[in-house]
Amino acid sequence: MQDVLNQVGINNYIFLSVLLFCIGVFGVLYRRNAIIVLMSIEIMLNAVNLLFVAFSTYHEDAQGQVFVFFSMAVAAAEVAVGLAILVSIFRNIGSIDVSNLKKLRG
Amino acid sequence: MDLSIILLLLLAPLGGFLINTFLGKQLGKGASGAIGTLAIVISFVCTLLLFLGLEPGADTKADLFHWLTFQNFSVDFSFQFDQLSLLWLLFVTGIGSLIHLYSISYMHHDKDFYKFFSYLNLFVFFMIVLVSGSNLPILFIGWEGVGLCSYLLIGFWYSNQAYNDAAKKAFIMNRVGDLGLLIGIFILATVAGTLDYQGLETFFQTKGSLVDSTWLAVAALCLFIGACGKSAQLPLYTWLPDAMAGPTPVSALIHAATMVTAGIFMVTRLHFLFDLVPAIQNVIAVVGVSTALFAATIGLAQNDIKKVLAYSTVSQLGLMFLALGVGAYEVAVFHVITHAFFKACLFLGAGSVIHANSDEQDMRKMGGLRKVMPITFITMLISSLAIAGIFPLSGFWSKDEILLEAFHYSIPFWAVASLASILTAFYMFRLMFLTFFGEFRGTEHAKSHLHESPALMTIPLVILATLAAVGGLISIPGSSWLMHFLEPLLHTDGAPEHHALDQTAYILMAVASVGALVGIFIAYRKYISNKEVPGEDSEVTGFTKVLAEKYYVDELYDSVFVKPINLLARFFRDVVETALGSLVYGFGKAAAEISNQGRKVHNGSIGLYLFVFVIGFCLIVSYLFLAQ
Numbered sequence: 001m002q003d004v005l006n007q008v009g010i011n012n013y014i015f016l017s018v019l020l021f022c023i024g025v026f027g028v029l030y031r032r033n034a035i036i037v038l039m040s041i042e043i044m045l046n047a048v049n050l051l052f053v054a055f056s057t058y059h060e061d062a063q064g065q066v067f068v069f070f071s072m073a074v075a076a077a078e079v080a081v082g083l084a085i086l087v088s089i090f091r092n093i094g095s096i097d098v099s100n101l102k103k104l105r106g
Numbered sequence: 107m108d109l110s111i112i113l114l115l116l117l118a119p120l121g122g123f124l125i126n127t128f129l130g131k132q133l134g135k136g137a138s139g140a141i142g143t144l145a146i147v148i149s150f151v152c153t154l155l156l157f158l159g160l161e162p163g164a165d166t167k168a169d170l171f172h173w174l175t176f177q178n179f180s181v182d183f184s185f186q187f188d189q190l191s192l193l194w195l196l197f198v199t200g201i202g203s204l205i206h207l208y209s210i211s212y213m214h215h216d217k218d219f220y221k222f223f224s225y226l227n228l229f230v231f232f233m234i235v236l237v238s239g240s241n242l243p244i245l246f247i248g249w250e251g252v253g254l255c256s257y258l259l260i261g262f263w264y265s266n267q268a269y270n271d272a273a274k275k276a277f278i279m280n281r282v283g284d285l286g287l288l289i290g291i292f293i294l295a296t297v298a299g300t301l302d303y304q305g306l307e308t309f310f311q312t313k314g315s316l317v318d319s320t321w322l323a324v325a326a327l328c329l330f331i332g333a334c335g336k337s338a339q340l341p342l343y344t345w346l347p348d349a350m351a352g353p354t355p356v357s358a359l360i361h362a363a364t365m366v367t368a369g370i371f372m373v374t375r376l377h378f379l380f381d382l383v384p385a386i387q388n389v390i391a392v393v394g395v396s397t398a399l400f401a402a403t404i405g406l407a408q409n410d411i412k413k414v415l416a417y418s419t420v421s422q423l424g425l426m427f428l429a430l431g432v433g434a435y436e437v438a439v440f441h442v443i444t445h446a447f448f449k450a451c452l453f454l455g456a457g458s459v460i461h462a463n464s465d466e467q468d469m470r471k472m473g474g475l476r477k478v479m480p481i482t483f484i485t486m487l488i489s490s491l492a493i494a495g496i497f498p499l500s501g502f503w504s505k506d507e508i509l510l511e512a513f514h515y516s517i518p519f520w521a522v523a524s525l526a527s528i529l530t531a532f533y534m535f536r537l538m539f540l541t542f543f544g545e546f547r548g549t550e551h552a553k554s555h556l557h558e559s560p561a562l563m564t565i566p567l568v569i570l571a572t573l574a575a576v577g578g579l580i581s582i583p584g585s586s587w588l589m590h591f592l593e594p595l596l597h598t599d600g601a602p603e604h605h606a607l608d609q610t611a612y613i614l615m616a617v618a619s620v621g622a623l624v625g626i627f628i629a630y631r632k633y634i635s636n637k638e639v640p641g642e643d644s645e646v647t648g649f650t651k652v653l654a655e656k657y658y659v660d661e662l663y664d665s666v667f668v669k670p671i672n673l674l675a676r677f678f679r680d681v682v683e684t685a686l687g688s689l690v691y692g693f694g695k696a697a698a699e700i701s702n703q704g705r706k707v708h709n710g711s712i713g714l715y716l717f718v719f720v721i722g723f724c725l726i727v728s729y730l731f732l733a734q
Contacts, residue, residue, distance in 0.1 A: 029717055102710030 005057050013054035020047035034089070034096040038082050045075050108159075112168050112185060115152035115195075116234055118145045122227035130220025139210035142223030146206050146230055150199035157192045162594055166191075167240055167304075174243075179299060186240030186303065189595050193439065194237040194371055197446045198364045202230050204566035205363075208454055209355040211562035212461060222262060222353065229255035233364055237371055242291045242301040245372065249287065249336065252365045253280045259360060260352040272348040279345040283335015287372075290328030294379075297321055303375060310378045319383065326379055326386040330393075333369025339427060340397045343420050344660055350412040354457030357412060362419050362453050363446040370426050370442055374435045377596060381433065391431025391515070395522045398424030400657075402529035406536070407653035409640050410467045411456045414537050418493065419449060421526055428523055429508045432515040436592045437507045440581045443588075444500035447577045448489040451570035455486035458559040458567065459541060464552045469540040470639055471552070476542040478556045481564045483542050485571035490538050492574045494531035494622045497615075503578030506615050513614055520614075524621055531625030539633035540640075547639065583611065 005013075020043055027040025049068045056064025090096050122145025130138045160166075166188040173183040187195075206226060213222050229252060236248025261273030295301055297317055298309040314322075333339070338346035349361045360366075373380060373390070380387055398421045405417035422445050429438035460467055462479060476483045492499035495506065505527055513520040546553050558564070581588035632638050640646075646654050655661075 025720060029713065029720065032713070098712045101712055 002057065002060075005054070010054060010058050013050065017047045017051040017054070020044070020050070032097050032099050034086050034098050035083075037098060038079065038086070041082075042075065042079065045071070108155075109168060111152050111155055112187065115149050115156070116185070116231070116238075118148040118152070119227045119231035119234065121145060123224050123231060126220050126224035126227060130224060133220065135214065135219045138220040138223055139206075139213075142227050143203065143206040143210065145227055146199055146203045149230065149234065150196075150203050153192065153195040153199050156187050157196060160187075160189070160192060179295065181241060181243050181301060183244065184240045185238045185244070187238060189592050190371070190374060190439070191238045193443065193591075194367075195234060197443055198230065198233050198237065201363050201446055201450050201570070202226075202233075202359060204569055205355045205359045205450065205454070208358075208457070208563050208566040209353075211560050212355055212457055213353060216353075218262070222259075225255055225258045225262070226356070226359070229259070229360060229365070233368075236368055240303060241305075242294065242303075245375075246287065246291065249332075249368060249372075250284065252360070252368065253277065253284070253336075256280075256349065256360050256365055259356040260349045262352055262356070266351075269351040272345075272351040276345040276349050279342055280335045283332045283342055286328040286330075286335070287332025290325045290332060293321060293325035293328065297325065306376070307378045310382060314378075314382050322379065323383045323386055326383045327389065329372065329376065329379075330386060330390055333373055333427075334393065335369075336372075337366050337369030337423050337427070338397075338420050339369070339393050339424060340400060343397060343401065344656075344663065346420055347413055347416040347656070350410070350416050354412065354453060354460060357416070358450045358453030358457070361416065362449040366419065366423060367426075367442045367446070370423070370430060370438055373427075373430050374439060374596075377435050380430070387431050387433060389431070391428050391512075391519060394424045394427025394429075394431055395512070395519050395526075396424070397421065398428065398526040399522050399529075400424075402526045402533070404653055404656050405533040406529060407640075407646075407650050408533075409469050409654075411459065411469050411472075411537060411541065412453070412467055414469075414533055415449070415452055415456060418452075418530060418534065419445075421530060422449070422493070425505065425508050425523060425526065428512055428519060432511045432519070434508070434511040435596050436581075436586075436589050437504070437511055439592065440588055441504040441508060443580070444492070444504040444574070444577045447570055448492040448499075448501055448574035451485055451489040451567060451574050452493070454563070454567055454570065455482050455489065458482045458563055461559055461563070462556050463548065464555050466548060466552060469537065471548040472541045472546070473544040473548075473639075474542070474546040475556065479542075479558045481558060482567060485564075485567040486542075487538060488571040489574045490534045492577075494534055494626060495527055495618055496622055497619055498578065499575050500573070500577035500579075502619070503581060503583075506618055507581070507583065509618055510611055510614055513610070524618060527618065528621040528625040531622040532629050535626045535629035536633060539629060543634055544637060 024040045024042075024044030024047060027043065028037050031037055031040065049071055052064045052068045052071075056062065056068075086096055089101070093100065122142050125133075125141055126138055133141070167184055167186050169182055169184040171183050172180070174181040206223070209222065209226065213219055216222065232248045232251025232255060234248070236245055236252060239245045239248060257273050257277040260276055261270045263269050291301065294306065298306055300306060300309065331342075335342045346361060346366065350357050352361070380390070401417045401420035401424060405414050405421065408414045408417060422441070426438045426441050426445070429435075429441060458479065459472065459475060459482060462475070462482075463472060466472070488499065492501035495502045509520055509523055509527070512523050546556070580586075643654070652658070
């Protein structure tokens with residue numbers, strides 16, 4: 001793995017990760033479909049995971065990789081819960097457009 | 107001391123109060139009055155038992171429980187039934203029983219009958235606490251309690267605003283005195299480290315000379331201010347005449363016989379303190395003798411039958427304070443007792459007259475009642491002769507001893523006190539002649555209603571008149587039972603001239619008797635021979651008007667204290683409260699406005715929330731970078 005990292009360079013990993021994170025942020029901010037918002041959140045999460053793994057290899061320390069395993073497991077659970085909430089919202093108001101979800105207005 | 111008798115003595119009036127308060131309405135008038143009276147009679151019987159069982163030198167204290175402890179200072183909830191307490195208890199519960207009996211008939215038409223008896227029982231309870239407590243804090247409980255009951259009973263007919271004002275006046279005026287009493291108690295606690303009477307006495311007898319005498323004088327003066335408030339002395343006396351707004355039995359019990367003597371009781375109790383500060387004793391004597399003369403002159407020109415008696419009470423209390431001031435405590439106690447007899451009788455007689463006269467209290471509308479109300483007339487005549495100091499009625503003995511003591515102390519005091527007692531004789535017989543002699547001056551309607559009062563009212567009158575006649579026998583000069591009885595407490599052996607019956611004493615007695623007869627004679631000439639009747643209020647002129655208007659003392663107090671305080675109150679209400687209030691309201695309004703605007707940001711759009719969240723996060727991160 002050290003070889004692959006050396007060939008590509010740690011900088012490129014960081015750039016890719018930042019790019020993915022920004023795509024995720026803009027996806028959350030500009031898309032109104034709740035499923036796409038959820039997907040964007042996943043992209044952000046994975047951008048961070050990528051960074052974790054890259055630095056783990058760079059520092060030759062397995063801790064980061066172990067951490068990513070946990071983070072992926074939690075993310076899977078989170079998606080399951082998020083989708084379940086979306087299903088129930090859809091059943092109730094017949095739409096998953098986030099701009100329609102204004103019932104918690106102060 | 108038998109604890110069960112003591113508890114019964116204390117708790118019977120309290121029980122009567124509770125029963126009448128909570129069940130009085132259901133019980134009906136007969137049962138309510140009977141329970142109220144019975145409670146006091148039980149206390150009287152208990153007092154008699156204690157009195158008969160009293161042995162010289164025996165322990166008179168009864169500890170109930172431990173009350174307060176602050177470091178090395180403690181107060182017990184305990185009572186003390188010695189000679190002084192028992193004397194007071196005897197006439198408080200004895201006269202109290204008679205007045206309760208009288209009230210059953212007097213208050214019969216009142217719709218708040220049961221309330222009257224519950225207040226009266228509560229009063230007697232607090233009075234018992236006051237006189238039988240064995241330390242100053244317990245005295246203070248009783249002191250405040252009787253003040254409360256006095257307030258409740260003066261304002262008993264609460265639908266009349268003037269009566270409510272009189273009640274408030276009595277309460278507030280007493281607060282002034284009570285503050286003095288409290289400060290006095292605090293100083294004593296600081297100086298002596300105890301408030302128990304026996305502890306204080308031991309302290310002052312052994313270490314009294316070591317204490318800074320300024321502090322003792324201040325303490326004694328403060329305590330005396332308290333006594334002035336309760337016992338209606340100059341300058342705090344103006345509440346007592348107004349207190350006549352209450353029902354007449356209340357005036358007889360509280361504002362003549364018992365509560366107003368609390369100040370004299372307290373000074374007598376603490377005689378060991380006052381003995382150490384002659385300067386304050388002088389102050390007491392001066393205040394007493396000036397009150398005696400001052401109130402007696404006002405009494406000359408009053409036309410309300412109860413007001414005359416009220417000023418007479420103030421004047422007699424002044425004489426008692428004169429006796430206290432000259433150090434003759436047992437003489438003051440003697441006059442308290444005889445005064446309780448004849449003044450209670452006079453007030454109850456006045457009540458009987460008012461009752462017969464369709465609630466008319468103005469003596470100008472009375473007259474000739476002698477034939478209609480013979481029993482009331484004779485009992486009141488005996489009491490008037492007693493208060494005027496005619497031999498051999500009770501007032502003669504007690505007043506004469508006060509004059510004798512004053513004479514030995516200082517002749518000017520004797521002269522002023524003698525003048526006051528001549529005036530007393532005059533205004534009392536002015537009252538008698540205007541009320542009972544001549545022709546009836548009221549309306550025809552009132553005339554047709556005139557009647558002698560029922561037996562329930564005349565029996566107490568007869569008993570009290572008998573006591574007023576023979577009450578002086580307890581302390582005849584030469585062989586005084588009272589002096590002997592009080593000796594263990596007051597150590598009267600140090601003043602042998604009390605017992606001496608020398609030529610001076612006989613001359614003074616003769617002078618006093620002649621003075622009283624002169625007073626009666628002047629009243630006779632004026633109101634019987636010349637058939638004068640005091641004019642209408644508007645016709646009165648000159649010095650008589652000043653007297654009728656009570657030297658304008660009320661007006662003076664009104665402009666010196668009441669009006670400035672009202673002005674200050676209005677200033678605080680209109681300026682200070684408005685300013686502070688708008689400041690506080692301003693904060694409230696500003697907070698409401700800010701949150702109202704902030705509410706609009708929470709519009710429920712998740713997109714906006716997220717956007718703000720991301721922007722905010724970015725700002726925080728960039729700030730952290732820049733801050734490094």
